[in-house]
Amino acid sequence: MKKKELGRFSDASYLILSSLSSGPKHGYAMMEDIRQFSGTQLEPGTLYGAISRLEKQGWIEPLPSEERRRPYRITTDGAAVLREQVATLEQVVSVAKNRLSALEGL
Amino acid sequence: MHWLLRLYPRIWRERYEEEMLAMLEDHKITPATVFDLLIGAVDAHLNYRRVEGGKSETANLVRSGILMIFWAFLLFGAGGCLLQRIADPMPIFQQEASTFPAIGFVFDAIVILGCMASVSFLAGGLLLIYMSVRRGVTGKQSDILKRFGIAIVCLILFAVTAVWGMRTPQPSLLNEFLMLFALLFIAVGTVAVSQMIARTEFILSELKWVFIPKIIISLSMIISLVLAIVFIIMIISHAPQLIFSQDMDRQMFSMTGVIFMALGTIFASLGLRRGGIDLAISP
Known part of the structure; x- marks a missing residue:
């Protein structure tokens, strides 16, 4: 995974990929969706910084514009990257849960 | 927004x-x-980088951008030298600067920035020449090596005529001729070096090394220009005798100096836009 190339946009990128995994969305719709499911308010500069990187990586692709708004959709590569990231996060969550249980059992 | x-x-x-x-x-x-x-x-x-022509076209853009900035710096440097006339003779200028310390401070800042830009110019220029000559030698490109030869000969002739000129009593016709030839040699040498660099097919990764000198030169030029304008305004309001003296050359030199500096800065910013930061350091 080329996570390093995402730089400071790493978290925003995964939020965008998660948002687009439920279907194509334009910038504002993504921003609203991300705010609803994660509580994170992405600002336009950060959102488009991450979008340009994801597009460059080939993890999302633009669709034809609809009245000045351009929707994006996740690509097969993007879905694979998100799946990999989710698996990593699940592993982290699982380990953290076990360790917390052990800590509470002390 | x-x-x-x-x-x-x-x-x-x-x-x-x-x-x-x-x-x-x-x-x-x-x-x-x-x-x-x-x-x-x-x-x-x-x-962000999105150039249709691929990396070689990007390298060409960056290279021409660098050349524009380096030429712009020469124009800027000429303007800076003209502006220095205000501080000549130094004792009178220092006397004014002691009365209005801000004048001396701004002048020193311009000189320091000029030195920083000159060192960057030298470092970036030598690096480019080295890469160009190396490419000329490995690729057996006679047109590049020929221009490098011309530049070296011009440098030697410049040194000889300049030293000879300094040892000749001033003012004299011979001294003026020698100085004129010295300037001519440095001009021909600079053109030869520019042509040499323009004919070299650099790889984009090589040009990234010139990125820092390019930025230092451009920033120094922008800040120096602003300071030069502030300097002129301060001189006019606090020590007008430094400009408006019987020596009419002072007014002409100082104004021409600022105009050259402004033109140099404009060309440098065009060079930055042409082979911009985004092109120079993107992967």
């Missing part, structure tokens, strides 16, 4: 400006949004 998006690189705006503007119309603008857009603009300058 349109003005904020103008801070983004042109190539970035061509791709995202319209949809981003549409999004901003729906978004509540807060100070955090403005700050985020400013950071986004810097990031886009540093990281």
Whole structure:
């Protein structure tokens, strides 16, 4: 995974990929969706910084514009990257849960 | 918010400006949004690149951008030298500067920036020449090596005529001729070096090494120009006798100096736009 190339946009990128995994969305719709499911308010500069990187990586692709708004959709590569990231996060969550249980059992 | 998006690189705006503007119309603008857009603009300058012609075309753009900045610096340097006439003779200038310390401070700042830019110019220029000659030798490119030879001969002739000129009593016709020839040799040598660099097919990764000198030179030019304008205003308001003396050359030299510096800075900014930051350091 080329996570390093995402730089400071790493978290925003995964939020965008998660948002687009439920279907194509334009910038504002993504921003609203991300705010609803994660509580994170992405600002336009950060959102488009991450979008340009994801597009460059080939993890999302633009669709034809609809009245000045351009929707994006996740690509097969993007879905694979998100799946990999989710698996990593699940592993982290699982380990953290076990360790917390052990800590509470002390 | 349109003005904020103008801070983004042109190539970035061509791709995202319209949809981003549409999004901003729906978004509540807060100070955090403005700050985020400013950071986004810097990031886009540093990281966004979309050139259709591929890496070789990108390298060509960066190379021509570098050459523009280096030539712009020569023009700027000539302007800076003309501006220095205000401080001549130094004792009188120092006397004024002791009365109005800000004048001396601004003048010193211009000189320090000029020195920084000159060192960067030398470092970046020598690096480019080294890479160009290496490419000429390995690729057996006679046109590059021929121009390098011309530049070396001109450098030697410049040194000889300049030293000879300094040892000749001034003012004399011989001294003036020698100085004229010295300038001619340095001009021919500079043209030869420029042609040599223009004919070299650099790899983009090589040109990244010239990125830091290029930025130092451009920033120094911009700051120096602002300081030079402040300097002239301060002189006119606090020590007008330094400019408006019986020596009419002072007024002409100082004004021409600032104009040259301004033109140099404009050309340098065009060079930066042509082979910009985004092109020079993107992967």
